[in-house]
Amino acid sequence: MDKIGLLKKGILKHLYFNKQLSSADLSEKLSKSLPVVLKLLNELIRDGEVMELGYAPSTGGRRPMLYTLQKNVRYVLTVAMDQVFTKIGLMNMEHEFVKPVRRYDLRLADNPEALSGLEALIQDYIKINHIDGATIAGIGIGMPGFVDVEKGINYSFIPSGEHSIAEFLEERLNLPVYIDNDSSLVALSEYRFGAARKRKNVMVVNMSWGVGLGIIIKGELFRGNNGFAGEFSHIPIFTSNKLCSCGKTGCLETEASLLVLIEKAKEGIRNGKTTNLRHLSDTNPEEAYESIVSMALKGDKFCIEIISEIGYNIGRGLAILIHILNPELIILSGRGASAGKLWRAPIQQAINEHSIPRLAEHTEIEISTVGARDELLGAAALVMENFGKDRRKKKSKGTGIELI
Amino acid sequence: MDKIGLLKKGILKHLYFNKQLSSADLSEKLSKSLPVVLKLLNELIRDGEVMELGYAPSTGGRRPMLYTLQKNVRYVLTVAMDQVFTKIGLMNMEHEFVKPVRRYDLRLADNPEALSGLEALIQDYIKINHIDGATIAGIGIGMPGFVDVEKGINYSFIPSGEHSIAEFLEERLNLPVYIDNDSSLVALSEYRFGAARKRKNVMVVNMSWGVGLGIIIKGELFRGNNGFAGEFSHIPIFTSNKLCSCGKTGCLETEASLLVLIEKAKEGIRNGKTTNLRHLSDTNPEEAYESIVSMALKGDKFCIEIISEIGYNIGRGLAILIHILNPELIILSGRGASAGKLWRAPIQQAINEHSIPRLAEHTEIEISTVGARDELLGAAALVMENFGKDRRKKKSKGTGIELI
DNA sequence: AAGACTTTATTAAAATTTAACAAAAGTGTA
DNA sequence: TACACTTTTGTTAAATTTTAATAAAGTCTT
8 A cells, every 4th residue: 555545544543543633633643744634634535534523622722623534434344252152243433333243153162164164254244234345444353362463373273374364364355354362452442442541551451261461561552572462361379279271270360260250159159158149050151250240249248258359369460560560550351340349449459468569559450341342342443553554564674784 | 952963863872782884774773764864974974973884795786885983982971879889980882981980889778868979979980080071972870779760760769859860960960861770771781782682572680689670672671650660579479478678578589589599508508508608798798699609600519409499489480471471582681690501490490380381482581691791881771772862751732622 | 797686875856844924712911 | 802922723835855766886597
């Protein structure tokens, strides 16, 4: 794509994340001069992509014209995968679903056909909803596992050999495709639409069957050297000998995931603890978790207790994060955020006990309110994040050559 | 300073870190076009700051002219502080000392006069060595404690109230002053001159009386939100009840610093362990540490054992780092690096036991060879890192204003 | 050894930024 | 309330920078 095309996309990207901006705002965000920005804006208006919204109140001088996106010109196809289900939706430029989200069965574990299966689902969704490819900015896919975003490979699921999943789908679907780890996308949606907006250094904990971590550093998603950063679930901090799914012992996950919460609840019920909690489903952890939370929110002491235990353990992990990365904000997000402020006290307690006060007092703790929509929204953000970026990798040359 | 002045400084900065560069290299590093870079280079040559070095070998085309700095035109004043001593030196553009390094007594703990004391030392050094301020690019100071680089405040030592230490010294000395945490500077010098050159995501462990950590992320020193990132010493990962200097228990430092090594050695001697180690100084930990290392390097089994124990504990901490940040490289640096490869086996052992293999295998472990010069060198790098940067903070404006 | 391809340096053309100015509003003072 | 002064946006003109074109110097392939 040519240079000014990329710039126009850059404008659309910023308007996507900010709803309305003045030419001066865009000039600053794009590091381009006002004359250029205004020229491009007028072209975008002419093409029906952008519209004038009216004047903003003065901040002490002439009032700026505000610009916004035309709502129904471009869309993003979003995909959120977990171990058993794959959800697909279509969102407009105002972060709303314009076609109903569909939930497909697609098992990831030990499924050599996962990739072609995924392609078929997307094709199906496009076909059923009569989606015109020309209106699609791109496809964003969130998936569990070790994802190397740059190589486009998932080392845990969706085998694709040495080939890029993203490139494979791009060729088949003829649309830009971006993939990322689910926890990273939860973090991205908190950064763009949730409690982490405009913040620079934020840790987003994805409380779920494991404990994921999305890291925002200097206003960008940080993925580490191979895209594996944020493996919070498996930091070794316990001396109990519980075996973890990863083969080690002492992982945070063995004492602090929602699955552990369910285990504790079941054990309590077996041991005749005083609680209103009744039988919990063995096959549907989602349901079991929601029962525990709703009981806890109604004041059930046992449920509150076990949630506190989990929270305290999470807090121990967070204390380590605070020491190493000194973030301004930690957000508890993902499925587990529905327990809301029940987490706050035990987490804060653990942080107080295990951190240097000067550090802890500079880090806020927030519970996410964006919730379960997070991952599909994050996948959409992933697409728009890359909108207006040149995908071609520039070859790096060595410097400091020998003198002849 | 005007724009082209900053650009020229930018050229000098890159030549400082790279010795010799072609115009094409500089064009890429500065994101400026070749014609501009060549114009500026010619001006710098005319002013006697830069010289042509000759042609580099061809890489398949016309040979590029290489440029380098004139050696004795500009200097950097470097200061490295620890709890009791302050070292000051003067370095040229080839990272060599041009005046002897002087060691001054300056106690930091509970010293309300530390700041004026520091100023006096620098004044003294300038005076004694007849240094012409006009030739100095700036003053870089490394110091222990919680340092907020942006505010220029050290919250642990060198009380300056709410005022900036850097600005205070700048006014008094009439030279640009930059301060930073000692471990950050060790990391910076590894990044610029040591094993971390050209790497993007590197953790540099500063093995000393505590365990510091300097974090390089995306090719830049990462300091966290308040400059407190890298408090590796106090991550809570042990269940032993040893009280730490910070008031908590279980800190890495209580089981993994060089002071602990000395303690273990003394205890061993008291208990009559088989070792060639004799009496260790109670007042000079530096000397005690060096005795242990030299014995270990000669093959003393007991010394090797206790070094291994410390190494293993460090490794446990590193395993956590690897999970969270997925670095490409971890460097063991600082005072403790003199034990060299003795660290390697126990650290690797701990990492193998406590990390997911897929993660661990992507992270190299290196022992620093730069060694004790690190901190003064890092302070010089800090000055040049900021050379050619506009120091004025641009005021950030809010976006997304309401529509009228 | 000739022609195709690379890379750097110089120059000319195109594009962008900066600066200057005009327009529209707020602020302060008599 | 009128009028001068400051602030901020939008437009036009001048200056600068970048991109493209071209020349120069060298490597590589057949």
